[in-house]
Amino acid sequence: MKGGGRPVRIAAGQGFWGDWLEAPYRQVPGGPIDYLIRDYLPEVTMSILQKQKARDPAAGYAKDFVPQMVRILPLLVERRVKVTANAGGVNPRACAQAVAAAARELGLGGKLRIGVVTGDDLLPRLDGLLARGHDLKNLDTGRPLREIRDRVLAANAYLGAAPVVQALGQGADIVITGRVTDTGLTLAPMVHAFGWRADDWDKLAAGTVAGHTIECGAQCSGGNCGVDWEHIPDLANVGYPIVEAHADGSFEITKHPGTGGRISVAGVTEQLVYEMGDPTSYITPDCVADFTSIRLTQAGKDRVRFAGIKGRAATDKLKVSLAYFYGYKAVGTLVYAWPDAYHKARAADRVLRRRLQDLHLTFDAIHTEFVGADATHGSLAAQATRFADLPEVQLRVAVRSPEVAPVERFTREIAPLILNGPPSVTGFAGGRPKPEEIVAYWPALIDKDMVEPCVELVDV
């Protein structure tokens, strides 16, 4: 039993900001879809966007969203495909204005309504919230935000599906948001299409699970899949996932015909456990989903059916994502060749560390890896590999400090090792490494009633 009516087809346009530029373009003409989802905002991105907005009041959103939309807007309008996107960053109104201007240039005036969701940006309100006793304690460490208040660069509450549903209900064809959960972007079209109640927890949980499944793009359709990876067909032409949602909360994950990749129970299961905490309590602003209730079946080639999903009432909190200035880091690398590549790299690391010590440079951390030997699996690799015979090893040394000066000095200590350290060394063509600012992530919770989502409409 799937409930009446035609399914709603919701296509993932990308897995993250920086994902395959062709993916959203292929999803629209590749077959029938009703919605295209664009997830843009990794955790610390907001701080970069805040800096851009501080320099230019018309900036502060995902700039490449606009040219990407230009490429597909005529087809979106022709096929009545709607878009939900958290591309608005810290300036969703400016993003909407830019898309509207581009649409008018394409001759789409009068044919498009853009919904804008704001209210997530807490940066201007931060001191008021702290003064009223909202500590915004770090969820991982328990420390109060006061300790780093003067270094905070961005603060955004995660909004859920509700304001996106509201915008769709007011006729928006494109909904541009600030910080809205990626699951909310997928759930919202279902709530809008099927009229699910705000307390129909099982259905909201089902839509949330659908969102989790496609939020990493091709990672559920054959990408990064550990099962039978060599035989997953045509990854060069990989199809990004599509949810076919039914009114009863069941749904299938599929992809367009003629695309590469594979949608299997095994691959979908890998995505379900990705970034998972307690599987019985997947907490979003919309509900708490229970991943131990999901029943999966292979319902055809490249088609997995989801059913049985249970959910519980949402909590009275919203997650807040804060970004703050932490310090500096730099990474230096050199490549050592056979013979004794590993031992030479180790010797070079000892020389380098001695020199840093003699210069009285202090760091929070100095981290050494031997890429090709033990960089990813550490001592677990050491048990299985004959390091003595490795054809080459990359020495990778990274440092971190609250101050830029020691990090800057470190970057000048790598190249000299080529001529004044152990032999058979190369791989410095990239030049001296650059100190990088570290913007760190501070997760916190806030009472839901302190955050007021706002929906506006822009008619093109």
Place this chain on the structure above:
Amino acid sequence: MSKRAVGRPARRSRKTVQLLQLAHARSGDKGDTANVGLIALKPAYYPHLVKHVTVARVARHFRDLITGKVERYELPNLHALNFLLHGALDGGGTVSLKTDAQGKVFSTALLRMEIEAPR
């Protein structure tokens, strides 16, 4: 190394198998914690994984790679176990100096583990 965690010496002589032969896995990050979802390649292997891939075994496997504790959750519906490896990522995210700052390949690191072969 605790002998109790690996079973009695008499049983240790039984044939062992690498987890790679019984399961697949995907891992990711949440702050300084890496999660590894371990999924049975066949549903019949799942009870064997539940029995043998214990918190104690996994904590010992990763003892040189993590600084915190290990938690395990069961997902019998997906024939999967979810492990949380705390203190795995040198602070995690942008702070981490590790190549695998996001814990992407803790998955295959777990698949290196040897356990008793199923009957």
